[in-house]
Amino acid sequence: MSVPAPARGRRGRRVPEGPRASFRQLLPFLLEHKRTLVVVAVLSILGAGATLVQPLLVGQVITRVQQSVPLGALVWLLVGFVVLSSLISGYQHYLLQRTGTAVVYSSRRRLIARILRLPISEFDARRTGDLVSRVGTDTTLLYAVLTQGLADAVGNALILVGAVIAMAFIDPLLLGLIVVVIGASLATVVVLSTRIRSASAAQQEKVGELSAGVERAVGSIRTIRAAGATARETDSVTETATAAYNAGVRIAKVSALIVPVAGIALQVSLLVVLGVGGFRVASGAIDVAALVTFVIFLFLLVQPLASAIGAITSVNQALGALGRIQEVLDLPLEDEGDLPGTSTAVADAAAIAFRDVRFRYPDHVVKAREAAAAEARSVLADVHLDSAEPPTETDREVLRGVSFIVPRGSRVALVGPSGAGKSTILSLVERFYDPTDGAILIDGIDARELPRDELRARFGYVEQDAPTLAGTIADNLRLASPAASDADCERVLRAVNLGDVLERNPLGVDAPVGEDGVMLSGGERQRLAIARALLAAPPVLLLDESTSSLDGVNEQRMREAIDAVATDRTLLVIAHRLSTVVDSDLIVVLQDGRVVGQGTHSELVASTPLYRDLAKHQLLV
Known part of the structure; x- marks a missing residue:
């Protein structure tokens, strides 16, 4: 993980400098293509x-x-070697370009596979755009490692050594002078290039923030436009772009120092050879042919030296980006540590049982949320609006000793004011997180003893915001049921009253839904999410306020659809409306992370003041 460093973010906040990688961490990416x-x-x-x-x-x-x-065949032999070296160089260039592209591809493939299997806590703590930037922008810098001199270092080293040996035989004195000049220039380049690595890491960090800012703004463009906040969001994203630009300028400044150093080294070396060499020819120490040969070998040194300088620069830039890539690759996967799943269900056990469950979000998630809240308060302060105080240490425990049972085949509703912990309970059931203390039993088995894939196959989960994936209606429905036929898709769509969506587009289930389901209404997106869960036909349905975006008619249709599939199934529902609650076999009332009442509707109206108050207001909290 990265260590905070004295970099500055927007509004003067201190932000962490990106992690740095070592050359040893770069080797696995190269060795994948060792042949x-x-x-x-x-x-x-x-x-x-x-x-x-x-x-x-x-x-x-x-x-x-x-x-x-007479020259004889000597000229043709020289021409042959020139052509041969050119052909070899061209094919070598092709292989390097292809391998560089392959390195970028393999690193992206590894990153994608890793990111999509990270624990949910990492997504809660990180910005989506930053993760996308690591896959797209950071990996591109690895391409330069192979295409700018590192992979052909063997040949360059051979040319360098061969040229030096030949020059030593021709004139050791001239060689000694050249070594002094070139050695001083290389030492200068090495010192300057270390600054490129830190500047490159800072630039990639800012590019990640920029991607996250653009993703946030574009994803909420309607809200931003409606709130008249376009100018403020533009300024905010532009500020991050400016920081990325400034980091790029720092790289350009250092690179601008490296280029003339190399040029000066060559020019001084050439002047030394011509001056001193001319004097030595005049004195008879060497002849003209030897001097010309020496000068040609001097020019041969330019290619490996320029390649070495380019390699030093590109590798340092790549290591800055690789630090951000490696940070993600080093994160533990969600399913690491999962048990093999040899436990068997306990006969007649409850479908779900919470036993004195306590939960608080991990520190890195809390810190990320507090940072986001602080930034939101800063924005609100800019427009002279009040904002809530940051959470205190005691607010971090979301669930405080929650216990309840969901019998098989029953319908259980969770009710309570916002922030009571209802959605957190469903997250724990799905093992997006594990409880801090206590236990959650699934069919009598501790959830931590079940592999996540096996556990989640038992549930159909409809989230509160009912996300819709870009693509078609069928793509969304088949997310959990890839083998479902078009007829099956149409059946569940009509069951949740989405038949009109099929009829208004001749493509039917192949009709596109747009980015984030923008071509559907909020209620239609919610019903589509429920249809996806119904199509999978799991034994347990987890519905997080699944009817909150529906009008009265569609809510009644939805209740009928849920009732139809509820037979022989277990339902755990977060209730938003009284009509969803009254028919439940059990209602669990939550407040501040604690269970303050359990029972049927009539029992709770008589025994639990909070529920009575919620029922009085139709549970619209």
């Missing part, structure tokens, strides 16, 4: 050999011309 990299290395060696031969052949050509000796 191709071996071929690239072999090609690099062959190309290096073909390149190193060329200055020697040029020297031989000059010597023969000076001595008036």
Whole structure:
């Protein structure tokens, strides 16, 4: 996990600097393609050999011309090596480009597989856009590692060593001067490149925040427009974009220092060779052919040195992004630690039983929510609106010793004011979280002893906000029932009074629903979610205020549909309206995370003041 560092976010808040990765953590991404990299290395060696031969052949050509000796096949041999080295370089370039693309693909595949299996707490603590940015933007920087000099380091190293050895044979004095100049420039590049890594990590962090901000704004565009908050949201997202720009400028400044350092090293080296070398030719220490050969070898040094400088820069940028990728890859998966599921259901046990369950959200989720609340209060302060105080330590325990039983085949309703813990109970049943203390029994088995996939297959869960996935009606219905036929889909749609949705589009169940179901009304999205649960036909239905967006007619239709499928099934319902409650076999009344009453409607009206008050107001809280 990242460690807070003195970076600044919007409105002067301190934000954590992105985690940094080491080169050792980069190796697994490269070693996945070790066969191709071996071929690239072999090609690099062959190309290096073909390149190193060329200055020697040029020297031989000059010597023969000076001595008036026929060139013979020497020129054609030189041309052949030039063509060979070019062909090898072209094919090597193709392999590197392809492998770089493959590295990005494999890293994205690993990230996607990891993200979609993270614990729900991580999604509660992180912004969606930031996770998307790690998959899209951060992984792209890994491409440069292979395409900017790292993978062909073997050939470049061979050229470098071969050129140095040849230059040492030609003139050790000139070589010593060159080593001093180039060594000083490389040391400068290494020092400067360390600043690129931290700047790159900061830039990727800001790009992640930018993606999250854009995703938030676009996802709530209607609300933002209706509230007249377009300008404020634009300023907020633009501020994050500016921070990303500033980090990019810092990278550009450091890179701008590296480029002239390399250029100055080459120019100074060339001037030294021409000046000192010319003097040595005049003095007879070396001849013209040797000086020309030395100069060509000097230029051969440029490619591996430029490649090394590019590799240092690109690797440091990639390591900044890899730190954010590795942070996600190092997170535990939701199903890590799940037991193999050898327990068997206890005969005549309750479908669901809560035994003195206590729960508080993990600290990182609480901190993330408090940070989001603080930012919301800051925005409200900008428009001179009051805001609630942040939660205190005692507010963090959501459930405080909750106990109740849901018998098989029964209908149990959870009621209570907002924030009482009703939706949290369904989250615990689905094992999105595990209780802090106490136990939840499913068919007499502790839920923690059941693999999550096996446990969730027993439930049909309809969430409070009834999310709709982009795609078609059929895509949404078949999410939990991929083998369902079109006829099955149409049947459950008509059961929840969505027949008109089928009839208004000639595509029927293949009609698109738009991003987040924007082409459906709120009530239609809710009924579609319920139809999805009904299609899966699980033994237990968990309905979180499933009729809250329905009018009276559709609510009655929905109740009839639920009644029709409730036979031989267990229902645990979070009630929003009195009409949903009165027919329940058991009603559990919650307040401040505690059970304050249990019984039928008539019993609770007589015994529980809170329920009596809620019933008086039709449970519309």
